[in-house]
Amino acid sequence: MNRPTAIDLFCGAGGLSEGLRQAGYSIVAGNDIDPFAGATFVATHKEAYFLEGSIRDLDASDFLKATGLKKGELDCLAGGPPCQGYSVYNHQRGMHDERSHLFREYLRIVEGLMPKWLVMENVTGIMSAGEGEAFQGVLAGIKELGYNVEAQILRAEDYGIPQERRRVVFIANRIGLPIVWPERTHGEGLSPLTTIHDALSDLPSLSNGEDAGVCGYASEPKSDYQRELRAGSNAVYNHAAPRLGAINIERMQHIPQGGSWRDIPFDLLPAGMKRAKRSDHTKRYGRMKWDEQSCTVLTKCDVHWGAYIHPEQDRSITVREAARIQSFPDWFRFEGPRTEQYVQVGNAVPPMLGRKIGEAILFAESALADTRENELVASLG
Template sequence: MFKCIDLFCGAGGLSEGFRQNGFDILLANDFDSWCEETYRRNHSDTHFISGSIQEISAAQILSLLDMKAGELDCIIGGPPCQAFSVYNHQRGLHDERSGLFREYLRLVEGLLPKYVVIENVPGMNSVSDGAAVDEIRQGLKRLGYNVDVDMLKAEDYGVAQERRRLIFIGNRIGKPIVFPEPTHGKDRLPYVTVWDAISDLPPLENGAGEEECPYTVLPKSDYQKRIREGADKVFNHVAPSLGAINLQRLKHIPEGGSWRDIPIELLPAGMKRARRSDHTKRYGRLRKEGFASTILTKCDPHWGAFFHPEQDRVITVREAARIQCFPDKIRFNGSRGEQYKQVGNAVPVLLSAAVAKTVFNSLS
């Protein structure tokens, strides 16, 4: 097992992908207390340092792990992306969160791991003409790292979701930078669909469900067999309660449909003036044989296609987690809103796993 730490770990999407592919996650950090509870619950063997990364030193980490600088195999992490997200209309480098990648670089300088992996949103490329991307590349080069960055499509690695992620990979051991080859798509494995991911989960009415419930059917796809390994029940499978107006709207939306299918008198006031080409995903009902749109920190139908393909309700935290490739044995802590946020902020586990395999092969 290679030695790894995860900074800005959140609920552990990156950690889980690396853990499944030959890495021992020795230490993790996040300032969010609910992420900490979820992470500790599901990764009990990992040292967890809570609190702001600005208050953590490389010396503290080395002391905790009884290591010297240069002995760590890999640091992974996703500095908060909200400052670069297209969903943040005030995004930019003026946002204090946009500079947190510098704290990551500070710890890389003190720890000198063999490999570094940084994940962020594609918007990092466009804010201030990609200044943050350039600063990360130049910062790692100054520390002696060969580094490259690429945009990866989650669906190309078996994720039932259209999600793009900017991935930086760097090493200081003289190896070429290799990004994972797509595994799914034309002339490869078939894409994983929404129905491949969630069709075996117990059916629910609007506002119904339980934090723990039994499986009611056998797995219906290879994806479901894999995701259920090590689990004997379903966690976090509760449908949020939609109000009467949203239930009225939903009755008009077919599978794969959206706000365009809702009679104009039922549309929110602001959307009655929208052009047919605008807001393509809003009030969308997922298509069974398609991909989900990007899982956000709120599965709010006003912002995307988050209605269940068959049932008149919003997808549950567990269904969102399935689309993010979290194994069913992983349980999310906190209020329903906190659970959705943890899932939405995560890196899809199978995308993380694809990157982990390339790093593992290089280190091996």
């Protein structure tokens, strides 16, 4: 039986693609404007055709030609139009930001491909930006094309990912099936939440600014999460600590696990933070706790932005550690300059969440197949 097909628009490094592949999809094509993310996608999705460039310069026919599919044959079109225009971290966010309108390009490609299913992901800010204009525009646009659509906020930690991350997910289909959402697997009454220790405790120690190159693991897997992410990899890649100045190292030495800028002596604080209220900037200069989850992995794991200090080592987390927190498998190597690697990781849909979404869609499909089989048996009986 052939695997269902998927195309990923605004694919970045391919986190959502990797999740769908783990669920059982064949990723036949991807598109992104970022050449560094594209290099990672090409290296990690060798079965897919990559179309580099702005979505505005592409038509549905380009994807059909690349994949050999005809209109209506694609099983799933996935995508996450750039979210910076909606992000709460963008204090000028709103519909005036041209990135806020890229969802219309997604809908244009939908109209030309007419896939059976749609999956679209974005930051929760899309629900409020422009008084909800973009959110309602997405829903209305999908419905106008003949799809049944629903949207929910999914929490990454509910699905075994060691990170507090909330994203709006749209799921739609035009084949008359109900929308099935992935059931929570972790949290109260379920499996324990995955912790930073579960995610990172087997990785080699590093000093500030140290680049381990391609190196071995520090230990055997210490958790099921590590065991799963290490499958298919015999080494650790992208594990290099950014070099921070001496003043930042001195600040870190005062910060315990779970602590933050509030633990830094006043005379060591950056000038701007000396004027801050104790209630401000709650995650700045935060040190992770082994037994808790990470804050949201952003495009810069900068200690000035959030809690990105290693639980025990006086340094900020590496690209590999950020990728572990995002649930990327260890064989998944990120290309380009290190700053661009962080961007790729931070922009990605956690593959483990993508897999849960893909599995939910395939469950809806299998339920339909079972119903039809039962109806056929009944009619023959």
